Structure formats: C-alpha cells, structure tokens
Amino acid sequence: MAQNASNPSPVRFTAGGQLILPGDYREWVFLSSGLGMTYQPMSGGGHEPAFTNVFVNPSAYRSFLKTGTWPDQTMLVLEVRASASKGSINKAGSYQSGVLGLEGEVKDRAKFPGNGWAFFAFGKSSSGKILARPPRGDRESEDCYSCHLEHGAVDNTFVQFYPVLLEIARQKFTLRR
Amino acid sequence: MAQNASNPSPVRFTAGGQLILPGDYREWVFLSSGLGMTYQPMSGGGHEPAFTNVFVNPSAYRSFLKTGTWPDQTMLVLEVRASASKGSINKAGSYQSGVLGLEGEVKDRAKFPGNGWAFFAFGKSSSGKILARPPRGDRESEDCYSCHLEHGAVDNTFVQFYPVLLEIARQKFTLRR
Numbered sequence: 001m002a003q004n005a006s007n008p009s010p011v012r013f014t015a016g017g018q019l020i021l022p023g024d025y026r027e028w029v030f031l032s033s034g035l036g037m038t039y040q041p042m043s044g045g046g047h048e049p050a051f052t053n054v055f056v057n058p059s060a061y062r063s064f065l066k067t068g069t070w071p072d073q074t075m076l077v078l079e080v081r082a083s084a085s086k087g088s089i090n091k092a093g094s095y096q097s098g099v100l101g102l103e104g105e106v107k108d109r110a111k112f113p114g115n116g117w118a119f120f121a122f123g124k125s126s127s128g129k130i131l132a133r134p135p136r137g138d139r140e141s142e143d144c145y146s147c148h149l150e151h152g153a154v155d156n157t158f159v160q161f162y163p164v165l166l167e168i169a170r171q172k173f174t175l176r177r
Numbered sequence: 178m179a180q181n182a183s184n185p186s187p188v189r190f191t192a193g194g195q196l197i198l199p200g201d202y203r204e205w206v207f208l209s210s211g212l213g214m215t216y217q218p219m220s221g222g223g224h225e226p227a228f229t230n231v232f233v234n235p236s237a238y239r240s241f242l243k244t245g246t247w248p249d250q251t252m253l254v255l256e257v258r259a260s261a262s263k264g265s266i267n268k269a270g271s272y273q274s275g276v277l278g279l280e281g282e283v284k285d286r287a288k289f290p291g292n293g294w295a296f297f298a299f300g301k302s303s304s305g306k307i308l309a310r311p312p313r314g315d316r317e318s319e320d321c322y323s324c325h326l327e328h329g330a331v332d333n334t335f336v337q338f339y340p341v342l343l344e345i346a347r348q349k350f351t352l353r354r
Contacts, residue, residue, distance in 0.1 A: 096340055
C-alpha cells in the first residue's frame, strides 16, 4: 500500500527485486538487542557470541503502539555485531563492536502474497540479496519463514523478545494464543 | 542555549531541579547496548548480568554525525534491563526483559558551569532524582563525574562503547588523546 509523501515507505526494491537497505536505519526505533541468542541447541563451538540489534521504521512502530500489530510497509532490520569484553575501562561483560551481518524482514502485501512477509540478507552492498520469500522454496527461506510463522508472538515477528512491544501486545490482545 | 520550537530541547527540569524523563526516549536514537559491563573488578556476586541500552535525543545525534562531538542540550538516557535466557524458542544466550533502572546524562552549559555535563538517576516517577551535578560534592556524583571526565572518549561520554559514533569521532579527530 503506497504511503503519502510526508511518510514514505522504507520498503524499496531494485529493478532486480533486491531489498534496499535504508541509509538511516540506525536512526529508526530500536526494539531490543540480545547476546548470543540461538534457536538451535548449542553446537559447542567456541566462537564469541554476537549481539543482535533490531530496528523498525518509525511509522510502523507508532502504528504498533496504537494497534498492537504491524501495518503494511513495515521493515525490520536485524544488525549483528561482534562483542568485545576487555577494552578501555571495561572489566567484564560485553559491549558491541563491528557489524558482522545485516538482515531485513518486510511486510508488503502487494509484493508477497499470503501474509505479506519476506526475509532478506544484505551483503556488502547497499541493496539486499534476497534470502527468503513466501512463494519460493529453497531451504534457507523455508527455515526463516516457517519459524517466524510458527513461533512469532505477533504477526510473524518475535515480539516475545521486544519487551516494550510485548507489553503493548498484551494490552491490545494481539499476542498469538 | 534555547532551541527553536520545531526542535525543542529534551533537557527539561522540574521547579525543584529534577530532570524530567521524556516520555518518548525509546524513540530516540539507539547508541549501543552492553551486557554485564562493569568498570570495577568483579565482586564475585552471582546475580544475572543486566543489559544497558543507551539512547540520545535525535538532534544531538545528527549534530554528532556532522561534528564528532555533542552540542549543548544533549541528553543521553541509560536504560538498564534484566536479562533472560530460556524463554520461547531461545536456547542459549540472553535477551532483554523488564527495566531495572534509568539514568540520564545532560549537557546544559547555562545550568551546569564548567563543561556543562550533569548526571541524574530516575526513580519510579517521571522526573529524575538528581544524582550528580558538577558543583556539588557528594560521593556518588563525584564518582560519575570524575570517571566520565577521565575516561570518556569524547566530551565526557563513553563513545568508545558506541561503535557508530566511535567511527565518526575517528574521522573528525575528536577522540581524546
């Protein structure tokens, strides 16, 4: 659904269908961050855990505050950052350093039939390489899509890990049952 | 320094001198988060580590992107949140849950002579209980103030832990030497 000029949609694609990463996503609304989160049993690997920051476009956030769910033209960006522990005056725990990866999840009902959600992984360029979209069937896309569909607390998204929105969803009765 | 009506300062005080926590600070620009960070040697206590999210008012953020340092009427909010590990489909690592505490650091040259910075701790109310201001001398305020003054990478703030701004400060040559 097109939005008006004063509130343009952040969901934009290249002619080749790649999602474009907005240059100002770091000024979007922060939903939450985790450290070393994983949805699979631990593999026992010894690598440092990564931080995961989630941002959403401001107009979608304000819509969620009112309704408890996401409007069309919502875009979430997952920013994966390395963790560091010893540096400056810090003695323990972890703080964030360089970007390890960027992913996007968008809701665009006109472009993605079904529930409208699709998943993308960004490479080094400013346009995203498509990772998953509902009509296709490669293994990785099915994993993203089916896991969010099955476990997302609100409308295909992991609101269970975003404490401010979780409280809103409780108040608005939009949590999955 | 007063700002114009379209860009009001977020730094507001009660008649009693308490800093007011802006209701929309969660829509401010996210600088970074840490987990279990501490500037003192570990005490060996067994409590769960806390997440620390840092937000800044958007106009101060955009000014930092241009100049590499903070303008007058900058306000940073430190949000301390509990961590959880086992919940929903998460198997390891940590995600954020309820708020444990809120602190504020403001730059207001007219109100706080010297370098203009002062520190506040918010209680349960929406106005902040003063924690530290430069001219006074209780122990806790001296700790905040002197540690930021001595170790802050840019203008009394811990930009060394905010990776996006750290890169800007390197480019603008505003890092402390």
